[in-house]
Amino acid sequence: MSNQSAGGYYLPQPSHWPIVASIALGFLGFGASFSVNSMGLGYVLLGIGFMILFFMFAGWFTAVAHESEGGNYNKQVDASFRWGMGWFIFSEVMFFAVFFGVLFYMRTISIPDLGSLEHQQLLWPGFKADWPVAGPGIKDTFSPMAAWGIPALNTALLLTSGVTLTWAHWALLKNNRMQLIWGLALTIALGMIFLGFQVYEYSHAMSEMNLKLSMGAYGATFYMLTGFHGFHVTVGTIMLWVILFRSVAGHFNEHSHFGFEGVAWYWHFVDVVWLFLFVVVYWL
């Protein structure tokens, strides 16, 4: 085979997907820049960019799934995917670490400093540096999000979804297709209920609690952390849908199913991020 090295490592033929992705990112970059500055063309460019991006993801991953099912990937390729996914998740950990770091910095350094005697006297008289707080220059008030309502329920949902996903994985290892499909469907359902609650929580926060992105330190860290997490849950749910469809189509077997495992790793990572969120954003 011309696209296989003698060692059996799969070497793909020239592919147009990378250049398609690059064009998509070009549209998205310019589209986003124009949109945030309210230039008319921005949303058009963004729309085109997202369409190309969607087309690219669908096409590229379909190609990879076919190659995988065609038996092109040997053990070494499988190991490459594992290393690759692991390091990708590490980069995601670092991304979330930034926003957690910001939260800690604000709570332990910048806000106490703004409430210090010097600042009280000279800059911000009357500012009390008690968390949760928006900031000395924001006169609007808000209510913080309580931990033991929807957030606690969401914690239970995500933890359960981790269990159902593992149950599906066991099924795959035992070659029990029905249990695999049900496990995945349950996981997706739990993920989507989580997202539904999150949407409800956001709308409640904005309409009833006056908690907005512009509500200083608390508002910004709350929405950025939970928002990026919610975005990752959304992506994870889409990935789960893909492997559900692939499972229904008879893809994967007990020896070769990295597509499944990669999604599972990602889902568990999102789960762990939520636990940190629950503790430091909602609870403490």
Next chain:
Amino acid sequence: MEAVNTHADHGHHDRGHDDHDHKPTGLKRWLMSTNHKDIGTMYLWFSFFMFIVGGIMALVIRSELFQPGLQIVKPEFFNSMTTYHGLIMVFGAIMPAFVGFANWLIPMQIGAADMAFPRMNNLSFWLLPPAAFLLIGAQFAPGGGAGVGWTLYAPLSTQAGPAMDLTIFAIHILGMSSIMGSINIITTLLNMRAPGMALMKMPMFCWTWLITAYLLVAVMPVLAGAVTMTLTDRHFGTHFFNAAGGGDPVLYQHIFWFFGHPEVYIIAIPAFGVVSQVIPAFSRKPLFGYASMVYATASIAILSFMVWAHHMYTAGMPVQAQLYFMYATVLIAVPTGVKVFNWVATMWRGSLTFETPMLFAIGFLFLFTLGGFTGLVLSITPVDVQLHDTYYVVAHFHYVMVAGALFSAFAGIYFWLPKWTGRMYDEKLGRIHFWLSLVFFNLTFFVQHFLGLAGMPRRIPDYALQFAEFNAISSVGAFGFGFSQLLFLYIVIKTITSGEKAPDRPWEGADSLEWTHLPSPAPFHSFVEPPVIK
């Protein structure tokens, strides 16, 4: 396949000996490439193009500074030039150049057929052009380019014009490119080595890239987070870097430099790798202290996460923090000293010759070490308080970036050009290029130390009359340096089009797999069959 196992039976060096490779042709070969060598070539040409763009910006700066008073450009345009000169040289020129080296060399040096993810490899490259369009397009945004400095400090960056948004999204795309490229490199190095190629047998260049790629995966997301918060502060009402909302502009600096300091080593460490291949080859001795070199490089990488606030001594921090960051920074001199010692010890009693790659490597050794010393000077808090944001800092990091990273890249290009193209460069012209670069580099930047010590601030288009002579000298040097690089372009084109045929192993001291196991030029697919490593 017979082409790969031995070089001895290769009397002929025509390009046709790997016909079975089905090399794609035309535009498709480049746009849709899945070949590490073609992708490496694109990286290198792209970085040269950006080097010229960033270089022209540098010459605008030096033209303006040739004489005191506002001469040629408006101050805001000057600020934009300093900003994009920095961003383009760091993200567009130096980093892609070394990724180009990584693409070309890593599979050959570890005996792999290609990179682990050939398609993602192409994506990593092809993300660079949209990012470059965004950065260059930012110049034409309403209000002109963002004059905020390459560090994009808040609150200036949260108040700048629309160009800032183009810059932010350019950085996002560059970050994606770097992360994917790094994941590919790490996976290739960990999973694609030929049987018998233990980690501690890898050429030093591979080790430096393994460590660099780790740094990139760890810190590029941090930069993405920083510019994302800049974006939301600008447009979505957050107050991350605004004290009125409980935020802090200094927070931006902490996050930026948590990325920024490792970034310095992301640029320097692959340069160390290239030099660690070149010096042993022309000393005809193995690298002295290979294992200590690996550990020193890893130590530098780990330490680089713990020293970031030495960029911020004047931003306001407790004296205990200043002391900690000072001591931690000085500690980096230890592993760096190990490396410099090892390079010198490699040359000790070696059978030295001074071809162009070796000249650039020795130039690197002297000038990078000088840049390291001025770095030590700047790490001392009370000294830095005097020198912060002066031309002393500019001189310091140009010694590390230009005479360090760029000279090392030149060394590497002259060193591997015979392997890449199958042709020898013109040795005489190469040496002229080296001496011109060396002299003009020092003319440009050595005097900037004096300017900085005398108190000339950086990033300002005008200056006091007392600085006039040194600035004039520096500007003359900059133009000389810039035009010397056209000679480099000529040498490379001449090599490709009409260079003499290169032997498989033109450097008798070079002993990594690409020299010992592959013909020149290296075939389209290097190791279809993994080589046997003793």
